[in-house]
Amino acid sequence: MIAMRRYTLILVSLFTFSCVRAQVYGTNNGSISFSSDAPLELIRASSNEMKGRVDMSKKIFAFSIRIGSFNGFNSPLQKEHFNENYMESVQFPNASFSGRIIEDIDLTKDGSYTVRAKGNLTIHGVTQERIIKSDLVVKDGKVSLRSNFTVLLSEHNILIPKVVHEKLASEIKVEVKAELSAS
């Protein structure tokens, strides 16, 4: 819980004072997409509204996405179910991941890095400690980020009604792509 509060603090401070520090990179239109590959149905959706800040010298970061911003479902009804039945986006409007990069490397220099981040992944109001691996390319004051990870619905108290069991995978593959620039 202490760790969680600390990350919340990081999140708040990063968003608030982001412009002050030169080593802080940010984005407001990162792309995040997910796919659920169930036996009966493949569902894909994506959003370009991911916000994120990374402090390259401190190696702390925070990312957030509005659940309602996801589009691209197989039908409007599916989107409605996604928001109302599964994600309960009114109650839990955002998903977030914040924490610290594990690797002891200097991210202020240009180069490509594969880094792992230990942080708290909050989806559907449930926070899970996770390690997520990302590829970072730092070049000319820009950072491009790419990351793939899996979310288990059960870990975030997202219940799948029995009837749609064959239509919704129990693990969701998530892909994140973002271009961060100094702010």
Added chain:
Amino acid sequence: MRTAIRESILFFFLIFLAAATHAQQPGYKYFKLEKDNKAVKINTLFKTSQGYIYTGTDNGVYRFDGERYTRINFDNPDYTDTATALFEDRGKRIWVGFRSGRIAHIINKRLVYYNPEEGTPKKKITAFLQDRENNIWFASNGEGIYYIKDRHIYLVNEENGLSDPNISSMLLTDNGDVLAGSDQGINLCSLRNGNVVVSVIGPRNGLPDYIVTSISPAGNNTYWIGLQDKGFCLYNHNNKTITVPPASQNWKYGQVNSLLQSHDMLWIGTNDQGLFKYEWQNRVLDTLAGAGAGLTIQDLLRDKQGNIWMASSQHGLVRTNGGVLKLVPIPGSPVFEHVHAILSAGNGDTWLNDYNNDVIRVYLRDGKYQAQKIRIPALNEKTDITSLYQDPNGNIWVGSMGKGLFILNPATNQQRPFHENPVFRDASILSISGKDDTLYVSSLEGSMSIGISPENTDISKTYRFFNYDNTSTGTNYIYNIFKDSRGRTWFATDGNGLTLLQQGSFSYFTKKDNLKDDHIYSITEDKQGHIWFSTASAGIYRYDGKKFTNYGVAEGLSDLNISVLKTDKAGNIIIVHKLGLDILNPVTGDVSYLNANQGISKINAEDLGAVTQDRFGRVMVSTTDGILTFSSPANSLQKPTAVIESVQLFLDDIADDRPAVFSHDENNFTFNYTGLYYSDPEQVYYEYKLEGLDSSWVITRDRSKNFPKLEPGTYTFRIRASLNRNFRNADEAAYSFVIKKAFYRQAWFIILCAALVTALLYWYIKSREAEVKKLERLRQEKVQFQFEVLRNQVNPHFLFNSFNTLISTIEDDPKMAVEYVEQLSDFFRNIVNYRDKEIISLKEETELLGIYYFLQQKRHGNNIELRNHLTEQQKSQYFIPPLTLQLLVENAIKHNAISKETRLVIELRITDDEYLQVANNINMRMSKQEGAGMGLQNIVNRYTLLTSKRVQINNDGKNFIVSLPLLKN
């Protein structure tokens, strides 16, 4: 009494010699690991459930079987990585951690990197463990501790309260917590409700040093902690306290890299001063100087046989016998060839004789071994001391060759000869033995027992003795007297077998009782109460009260030249011979060996007094290198473990997960196996059997067996490993497999074939039937044809015409008439000749046709013409059914009006596609001849039976052409 006092001589040479506390450690054996002539550094050791020792090195992972290293390659052979941690989980999966931070598994004898979604660390992996919930934990030096739970990997670092991320070692405590040594102390981690709780034990809690280098179990939830600078200490996890042993309080041997507790010893591997041994119960630190000094020991491991293995940076693996053999420190470096008698006293002192037959007492004072020399004036270098014995009062009895017995009191330094018994006054003593308050002395002169009463503590007091009657014992030449647990007294005689004194009566066991040898040297008793004795040349015997069982080379003894038998504390029979010790388990009959390979050198097997047992029951022997103490290793397996290393199909390894079912042509199997026995791998024998092929076991020393061309069937390959040719209790490994029959030998195929054959047979019979019918029809056709031909020829028209022609010719030309009649008769004769034949040559047919044409020409004159285009060669080459051409020509004549205006021209020719064409121009008659068409149809039918080619009939209104397929014979 007084005389006794007067006779006791106080005569002392007290020579004190100091010896260093470090004892020599016999039996260091080096197993170098080199690559390109450079030593490969070994970082970590692990003993797998299969029995192998895996080593993590700067050149990857090697499997070690006691003799050889086998490299475990990556699935991509170009990879190489420095292995720093090894582990086997409960599912027998092997985990390898690398300096790069990566992790690999061994799958099908290949290293395969583990690539979780979360990635793997970038810092050196130092340890693995599996907790009670079967989660795998791994520690890194720089990133903290990771654990794999369910589907994810989690990190425990400073955010969770870890002291620092530099973890050097990690283990699971008896109560399921995780202990991790780091640069800031000991971190105690426990997983509660999915959260890791960490607390730190550091210098504030009494830890002598910040940097923890290793953690090793010490039993009862306590743990030895190796430190970077301050030696080692003991951590008790029950009450979270630290104890620093006295031996570590002024530690000056540098960094401790590894700790290993084995029984009552703690082995300490240091970074640059080699191996140390701490007897923690006696609080004695043995620096073992000499053997391993200067060695960088990265890790320690105890094998199944109780040997201690060191992973060194310089010399590969180094084996010691793990304290099984220990040299007794003797100051003053005596020449051990002269030692004939040794004794370990109740207080731990060691007694022996020297070259001069002085008695030497070696004792420990102030941490130093001291030697005291005691002179017995009556003895010199010619009067050997043959035996030393300590009686219950603590006095030392000395037996000599030719000068009888002497008694020494170590407390008062008094001594005197034993003069009470005149028989023994200048006797040559062979042995002194005893039980409780009775001493037994055997000599060349006879044997006696001496009662030891408490008042005999004062050696000046007179002893009571009893001489055994030589006729009762069988001989005066007795090597050894042994009193067993049931109060029976046994005499080992030279040449008279074994004599038993029981309840006052003697009985004798000699060659008549099937003993192969009557020269008995030594007697002992096992824990089951059986009597064991050694003979001069026939090995040893066990007597269970009913019968004697002989143990020789076939039963596993390595040498029959046996001097002494002893029963050690563990209950094993220790058989002493010149080349080493055979250790026989009296219950199972298993024999294991200690010999030069384990660091034992020439044993004094000539003198029965040169073997003794100490107060702990450990057997001591005198060797050319000194006096060795042998302690049976606790919790050890003194026999090889049979392992099938690999099974090969046509010399290619079969994958571990492949089902053992093979097709009929997968029939060449090679089994590579080994018997893991780390004390002495060369000693191992194998016995194999392929069930399904062999009915008996085959003994071999090969480690591979090939079976080519196995027939389909179910097989089990069994391999047993033993230290000798006795496989009764040998460990066994097996591989079962099935070779399936080829499809053509399987039931479904055979049934299918049978059905097919039946169908073919049925079809054949049917077609044969048809053939017979066809032949029948052919015969009928032929008969009908003949009938047709005959009918035609006896047709009144033909005869009438012929006779008319003849009549007119007779008148005009009688000569010609004669010829005509001749031709006519020829014609009829030919018809009769050919009618039975199936086919005739074309030549014969054309000749017949020629006669017929002659006859017709006489009637029709030039109005008829036969143009024969056939060559002689064609005529003899081809065949034709008889009378075919004649019939066709006859038909032509019959059906056409022949006159001067309407000439009939018949042509015979052979086409390129081997048809004989009979063609004539058409001038249809007004009236039809009866029987028309019958003959032609008959020809067509006959041909269908003779050839597949068809008779073609062409009528274009102008020409009538019949094409006959030509037949070849």
